[in-house]
Amino acid sequence: xxxxxxxxxxxxxxxxxxxxxxxxxxxxxxxxxxxxxxxxxxxxxxxxxxxxxxxxxxxxxxxxxxxxxxxxxxxxxxxxxxxxxxxxxxxxxxxxxxxxxxxxxxxxxxxxxxxxxxxxxxxxxxxxxxxxxxxxxxxxxxxxxxxxxxxxxxxxxxxxxxxxxxxxxxxxxxxxxxxxxxxxxxxxxxxxxxxxxxxxxxxxxxxxxxxxxxxxxxxxxxxxxxxxxxxxxxxxxxxxxxxxxxxxxxxxxxxxxxxxxxxxxxxxxxxxxxxxxxxxxxxxxxxxxxxxxxxxxxxxxxxxxxxxxxxxxxxxxxxxxxxxxxxxxxxxxxxxxxxxxxxxxxxxxxxxxxxxxxxxxxxxxxxxxxxxxxxxxxxxxxxxxxxxxxx
Numbered sequence: 001x002x003x004x005x006x007x008x009x010x011x012x013x014x015x016x017x018x019x020x021x022x023x024x025x026x027x028x029x030x031x032x033x034x035x036x037x038x039x040x041x042x043x044x045x046x047x048x049x050x051x052x053x054x055x056x057x058x059x060x061x062x063x064x065x066x067x068x069x070x071x072x073x074x075x076x077x078x079x080x081x082x083x084x085x086x087x088x089x090x091x092x093x094x095x096x097x098x099x100x101x102x103x104x105x106x107x108x109x110x111x112x113x114x115x116x117x118x119x120x121x122x123x124x125x126x127x128x129x130x131x132x133x134x135x136x137x138x139x140x141x142x143x144x145x146x147x148x149x150x151x152x153x154x155x156x157x158x159x160x161x162x163x164x165x166x167x168x169x170x171x172x173x174x175x176x177x178x179x180x181x182x183x184x185x186x187x188x189x190x191x192x193x194x195x196x197x198x199x200x201x202x203x204x205x206x207x208x209x210x211x212x213x214x215x216x217x218x219x220x221x222x223x224x225x226x227x228x229x230x231x232x233x234x235x236x237x238x239x240x241x242x243x244x245x246x247x248x249x250x251x252x253x254x255x256x257x258x259x260x261x262x263x264x265x266x267x268x269x270x271x272x273x274x275x276x277x278x279x280x281x282x283x284x285x286x287x288x289x290x291x292x293x294x295x296x297x298x299x300x301x302x303x304x305x306x307x308x309x310x311x312x313x314x315x316x317x318x319x320x321x322x323x324x325x326x327x328x329x330x331x332x333x334x335x336x337x338x339x340x341x342x343x344x345x346x347x348x349x350x351x352x353x354x355x356x357x358x359x360x361x362x363x364x365x366x367x368x369x370x371x372x373x374x375x376x377x378x379x380x381x382x383x384x385x386x387x388x389x390x391x
Contacts, residue, residue, distance in 0.1 A: 031333035048139075050139055051081075054082070054084065069153075086114045097109065122382045124216075148268040170214060171256075172215050175218050181272075186347065189347065193337040204246070225254045226249075288366075298362065299359055307356065313327070
């Protein structure tokens, strides 16, 4: 038995090490996470007009700061803000209006009430559709933002400068997630790491590659590019609407930029471990296309890649050394995400345990889908086996 076991251990150790060699050197350097650098505006060009759309459902605690951050941008062009109140019951509309009035900018804010989403539409996409339907002017850009996002004063200027100078049709930034509680510090840098591992930004910006992604909290988009794919209704069924939008745009020939920033940030708290688990479970199984085979494959692959290297340190001989090298590569690749979020370097050591947490949330996501409670967001079920079968 021992003679059989050691060759098997060497094979899976080599597989784990090989995976990390690929991730570190051949996957678009996804792990080299850094702040998106300022891009200078092109001199002489007229200022572009922006319409920012914010779908909001029970966001009274956060919407005021989000609206204020957009109405106080250091931007020489005009920015109008459209808040789409998606069935809120907590005074979201009133808080948004009060924020604009405090700045004497009520003329640049429109607050709409969205009707309930019709069958076949997810809530956020329907709210965006309602907002777009009420935009009667033809802005140069739309800015899709979430109600919990606070944009730093120069954000719009830099988004537009990058789009104009490099001819991008969509510019998106993965904003810094709140990182105050223990659960947030442990889990959210890994969210950034896993997201870019799936969608390497360098590949997203390359037109010849199929990889496409965006981060829904901050998306600058040319209206004509949206029209070319049939409008927002082309992604009406998508729960992961940002990446679906990016995919359709890239398939139509659009150019896309994806980066990261810590200056524009999300205020949404994930104080408890259960809060973060619910955030992950809401869309994890959707990301896998509701495929049980892909779920099992993902569990096995993540186990070999992230959980096996530290376990191999308990083995001897060649598996020990291959496991040690794989873990060193893991720590090396995860370090830039930890540095960007300015948390203790010791958190790099927790990535295997954090991966286990994410895998548990992914399995939970599948069970929620099978039980008819997938995609739950503020009381609204948006992704379930029953709903999928009726599409």
